[in-house]
Amino acid sequence: MIDPTLAQQIIESSTDFAIITFDARGRITSWNPGAETILGWSPEEAIGQHGRILFTKEDQEAGSPEHEMERALSDGRAVDERLHLREDESRFWGSGLMMPLNSGSGFLKIIRDRTKERETERRLTMLTDALPGFVFEADSDGHYVRTNARYKTYTGREDPDLLGDKWLETIHPKHRDRARDAWAEAVRTGEPFDQTFMVADREGEYRCFACRGVPELDDDGRVLRWIGTCIDVENEAKAKALLQDLNLSLEHAVTDQVAALEESQRTLMAEVAERERVEEALRQSQKMEAIGQLTGGVAHDFNNLLTVILGSIDLLGRPGLAEEKRQRYLASIKETAERAAKLTNQLLAFARRQPLKAEPFDVVERLRASEDVLRSVSGSRVAIDFDIKCEPCVIQADPTQFDTAILNLAVNARDAMEGEGQLKILVEERENIPATRGHAAVAGRFISVAVSDTGSGITEADLPRVFEPFFTTKDVGKGTGLGLSQVFGFAKQSGGDIVIEGGAGTGATFTLYLPRADDQQAAGDAELTAPTAAVPPSGGGCVLLVEDNQLVGEFAAQLIGDLGYGNMWVPSAQEALALVVAEPDKFDIVFTDVVMPGTSGIELAETLRTQFPKLPVVLTSGYSHVLAEEGSHGFELLQKPYTAEGLARVLRSAITR
16 A cells, blocks of 8 residues: 555645545545645545535435446546535535545545636537527537537537538538538638538428638647537528627637636646656555565465475484484475475466466367366365367467466365355357456457356455465465466466456356467467477486576586586586587587576577587576566476476487487
């Protein structure tokens, strides 16, 4: 949440318009000097009351305050132009903007008093309605945007009918081409428009009208808009006299309106700038809150894992330790280290920094293959129902990460139902991803996998936070809060998204959208897939190890030697390239880290592939944004942390190829 001191400074700096904050239930939590000036209540009188006090009795009975908060939550903002109430129960015309605070703790509303501008507009409308002929306003292209009551009464047409060239429909068919051409010429030249036409009334009877349009120009001579009249020729003399009498008032009304619009524009610009300041302050505060939560969660989980590892190591150092206990402690260290690796992989998935091996596969086949696992983790009291509405359903994504995402959604559903209920998995084709979390809809061809449960649902307060890492509603020790963050990261990095539906007490549906694979691409990839070649049973050859971390480099060099390979370790890509250039035949394989100071491992691998195409290169990394965004560039990748078995496999496979 935003720092209270900073929020107060921002709010108190604005005096020309009211800035008010509300809690999630709509009760006022802050009240700036502008609010006191415009609305009349002092901060002591306003804070703690519900925001309904700002609305008229009619709007309160219609539920307008609640509807405004609902629109702000669903659309990201709610704009209203309505009558508002002051403390003395007097009414004024206010322009309001409400938006939700990103923390989910409430709302921010900005109100500007537009009473004078509205009165100016109303006075201008009354003046034009008093004329016996038509009065119109057109945009710079000559399209009607406003007319007076006389036009609407005579033709039976309302404002929505005036856009574009529909006004031509009221003119006699024989005059329409001339009218269209005359308007086009006037718009092109910026010269006054002066024509006489036959215009139909609501019954289709025609009368003769003299029409004149005068352009309003800016300082550079560009047309801003057109203001004109159409006078019944039979009453032309009377109309001219009225126009002459009203000309000064009309001119003043137009001038007042322009001045009001200019003032409105200045106020709006200030309002936008103020909103940007508030949003930026909120973003910065929420970033720090998110970083604190993330680092705290990581520290907590890793401290738990390190406790097991360090304790087991201490016990292994005891003299006379029985073999059975030694094996137990070693197994405990290995299991805990694997859990630590899984934890970092989940964090990388959420951050969209996990290298994905995207390939086409059929979602339905994948789900059926993992059905036994899903039923096992869900438990015997959870009934699983598959509803398949597309087959085949081929997507382009990482199949292993897909399996993990579905498993996480199933576990989340099981826990929401407390181990008993109905879990439904719906698979179908979709033409777009609907708007969600303030983002617009995304067009495209997608396969959606919707996982629905009959559990307790998600409260409105928790809804914005469900994908945050380490956020969980489960009891302490019963969840890491990383399952849904992995699903979110996998979906976004794969070019898709995840959408949540359902509220508290109604169950929840998580719909995973993933891009559908192109049919030709899927077929081509299937033809290119070949059985994996058998790897040799033992090592052999010389490995050039490139690793900038000394501890990892020393350990990896020892591990490579124990696997039966000769090796040389260098801490930088520059040194490695110099060695290969000096002695091209000395090394049988290059095993390089990706993230290093200066030249990266990928840049080294690309250079070696160009200059020494027969020299195999294997990459290794625990994290790289380049790998996450661009892939491994066709090189074999061994992710950290790696085991001796994994290293042996990748080295043997690369040397064999």
